[in-house]
Amino acid sequence: MPDTVIQPQIPTTPVTDEILKKLHAIVGDKGLVIDEQDKKPFVTDWRGSRSGSASVVVRPASVEETSQVVKLCHEHGIAIVPQAGNTGLMGGATPWPTHRGIVLSVGRMNKVLSVDPVGYSMTVEAGCILQTLQETAAAHDRFFPLSLGAQGSCQIGGNLSTNAGGVQVLRYGNARNLALGLEVVLPNGDIWNGLRALKKDNTGYDLKHLFMGxxxxxxxITKAVLKLWPAAKDGATAWLAIRDPQAAIEILSEAHSASEDNVESCELMSREATDMVLRHIPGVQDPLKADTPWYLLMQWNSSRPRSEGAEGMAEKMEQFLGEQMEAGRVLDAVIAQNESQSRNMWKIREGVAEAGRAEGPGLSYDISVSISKIPEFIDKGIKAALEILPTLRPHPLGHIGDGNVHFGFGAPKGMDRPTLQQYAPAVTRAVNDLITSMAGSISAEHGIGIEKLDELQHYRSKIELDTMRTIKRALDPKNIMNPGKVLRLS
Ligand SMILES: Cc1cc2nc3c(=O)[nH]c(=O)nc-3n(C[C@H](O)[C@H](O)[C@H](O)COP(=O)(O)OP(=O)(O)OC[C@H]3O[C@@H](n4cnc5c(N)ncnc54)[C@H](O)[C@@H]3O)c2cc1C
Structure with a gap:
């Protein structure tokens, strides 16, 4: 996204040689990144469109080290940017250019501490890579549902801090719903141990939810207790050419009972988004030759193994798709016949962010509305954006079961980033005004970070913003913890 955000005031106390020595005494050689070149990946965002600075990147190996580092920073008023996999799309993990403090990377705290298959939970450190956690659960015949395109590099601490969504929210909820307990180092360095594996715990304010999102x-966040589910034993993946977004939500609505409540994911794709992936991601095949504007990727999974002679997920899905064709909602469809066909369909969906980055300059809005309003939003939103810049190239898609549309646009052919930036504020205002008029959210799953700082300020009520500020000031009176992100303090 173009950068039109003015930096708020942040503490700029530098890390002196003396403090550096103290940091070294806490985390050792392995825990410090000082060389400018080595720091680059930690001060640049995933898109490569935003970069900042940091005196030093500190990589503690334990909660005790994290606590000591934060205590030292608190004592001296040094700002801290927490970071996990650095795949966030809102600039939250990227320091501001005037940042003189530290980036605190949790990546060395990457151990799975315990798995309790009987109790359906696991306790993990914040730097565990999401995909490793999915694989760990699978090795115990269990399932950890959080799943998103960045899962090979994002880390659970970042997932919980952004309250990440992804492609399974429809059935399991977002990251907030997958955590039973947390351990957190507070801005003064104190360690809050809330690592409880309890489903029921009505003992006052539920503090863990303050830190998620x-x-x-x-x-x-240094550790988490995560929920697990039974592993899938039977599944079906299908790629459908569909009439339009209205058909998409009707198909999903009927799929719940047809699948016996086994719809795991339902992703809407436009032809343009699909083509963008086919252009940029090697080895991906178009599953259908149908040249229609809209597609649906649907995944049904059941934890019940397919029994001899009985109908499995694939047969149920086939029958359902036949009915949907007769109803005119589905124009053509293919059910994956094996794991590799299913992977190919999923690669198209998961490749969109990477393909968007390769495509060049663009605008992207991560919004949500109630599910039944998705078609109206897409229609009105595209019209509103094209009224401002008629040659924008819309490539919408979405986690439609969550009412979440990734409302993206490629820059007009040949237009460079600075020129696109001139149009961005007007398009952003038009899209976000529309979403607000439809009682939706301007950030469904990616958060606020730096990119939506002013949008949050504009669209949230004074009472909501003041309540958030009160919480921030109470926990972090020196404003050292990721200052200038999410919330303007004045
Ligand atoms: C290809 C691709 C696909 C994506 N798809 C999705 C998607 O489907 N759904 C979705 O929700 N997001 C998606 N994202 C965005 C991103 O992956 C998520 O926001 C993810 O949860 C960020 O995790 P991370 O480990 O990279 O966190 P980071 O980027 O390192 O940090 C994100 C934020 O959390 C803070 N933070 C990080 N670690 C901690 C910690 N331990 N304690 C406190 N604060 C911390 C940072 O300061 C920052 O504000 C995608 C990104 C990419 C690149």
Missing amino acids: AEGTLGV
């Missing part, structure tokens, strides 16, 4: 502004 806070994008590192209230503390550093």
